[in-house]
Amino acid sequence: MRKIHSIDNTGKIKFIDDKGTGTTFGNEADCKAYGYQYVNGVCRVPASKQETSRENNFINGNGNIVNGVSNSVLGNNNTLRSNNSVAIGKGHYIDKTALYSTAIGLNTYVENYGELSYSASIIPNRAKYTILQYDGITTNATATELYLGGFIGARLYINTDYESGYAIDYTAVALNAASNEVWTNYGHATYKYVNNTLTEVGHEKSTTIRDSGTNHYNIEFAPISSVPDYIEVKVTGDTGHTVYWTVILKVTEVRYG
Numbered sequence: 001m002r003k004i005h006s007i008d009n010t011g012k013i014k015f016i017d018d019k020g021t022g023t024t025f026g027n028e029a030d031c032k033a034y035g036y037q038y039v040n041g042v043c044r045v046p047a048s049k050q051e052t053s054r055e056n057n058f059i060n061g062n063g064n065i066v067n068g069v070s071n072s073v074l075g076n077n078n079t080l081r082s083n084n085s086v087a088i089g090k091g092h093y094i095d096k097t098a099l100y101s102t103a104i105g106l107n108t109y110v111e112n113y114g115e116l117s118y119s120a121s122i123i124p125n126r127a128k129y130t131i132l133q134y135d136g137i138t139t140n141a142t143a144t145e146l147y148l149g150g151f152i153g154a155r156l157y158i159n160t161d162y163e164s165g166y167a168i169d170y171t172a173v174a175l176n177a178a179s180n181e182v183w184t185n186y187g188h189a190t191y192k193y194v195n196n197t198l199t200e201v202g203h204e205k206s207t208t209i210r211d212s213g214t215n216h217y218n219i220e221f222a223p224i225s226s227v228p229d230y231i232e233v234k235v236t237g238d239t240g241h242t243v244y245w246t247v248i249l250k251v252t253e254v255r256y257g
Contacts, residue, residue: 002030011045011067068096078103085110091124097157100149113154125162127254132156134247138237141216146233146247155230156249158193164255166191166231172219172247174237181211183243189221191231198229214238219247 002015005023013036015026031043038044058072066073068083078087081096085103092103094110101115108119108128119128135150148154158164167190174183185208190201200223210217218236223229237243 002026002033004034013043013045015043082110093124111159112156113148113151125255130249130251130253132249132251134233134245134249136235136245138235138243138245139241141236141239143218143220143234143236146235146245155232156251158198158229158231159255160193160196160228162193162255162257164193164253167252168221168231169250170219170247172235172245174214174217174235175244176214176237176241177244178242179211179213181213183210183214183217184208185219187219191223193229198223198225198231217243 031038063077091107134146136146
């Protein structure tokens with residue numbers, strides 16, 4: 001049985017290699033010999049077995065569980081599985097996928113990268129108001145997906161354990177720095193996840209304000225069936241234009257399950 005070399009703050013395990021001079025992620029047999037979980041080629045300590053850590057964390061309150069590092073907690077009965085996140089209030093849950101996120105109020109749940117999430121709900125996992133920021137660059141007239149914070153793969157994922165509804169108000173800004181021109185759009189979109197299906201109910205582009213050279217710029221949303229499902233944000237610039245994008249989503253969510 002291989003010896004464990006290290007366990008990082010997310011529970012990911014490295015083993016000592018066969019020569020005893022380096023490290024390896026090991027295989028399923030190495031992982032299960034310790035009773036841990038082996039998923040997608042990675043061995044991890046299950047969250048339920050990870051010890052509460054105060055290393056590099058600021059914690060002021062009672063009943064808080066903090067498994068990550070560089071977090072700040074002000075309040076009671078909050079659970080943080082993430083890193084570099086903040087919880088203010090009571091009863092919040094911040095998932096390990098929600099790096100650089102903030103939970104404020106009562107019983108909000110944070111599951112996506114960079115969320116700023118607020119709730120005053122007396123029922124956990126029921127409702128929240130979230131602000132999400134997407135960043136990216138386009139250099140042609142092809143629709144290009146934007147990601148949360150510009151971090152590749154960071155999307156508005158849907159928790160498929162619940163039926164849910166989403167009202168999205170958004171603001172999109174695109175800057176062509178070479179021509180000193182700007183394009184903006186304000187709009188609304190509605191989504192629902194019911195009967196195991198994510199559906200766009202509607203998308204209304206209510207107002208576009210722009211310079212004349214940006215008339216081909218555009219923004220679109222789409223429901224994507226994946227594991228898990230997610231709401232895709234795509235933008236289109238123009239041929240020969242290097243365009244810098246920021247899109248802010250303000251999401252009101254209710255769910256049941």
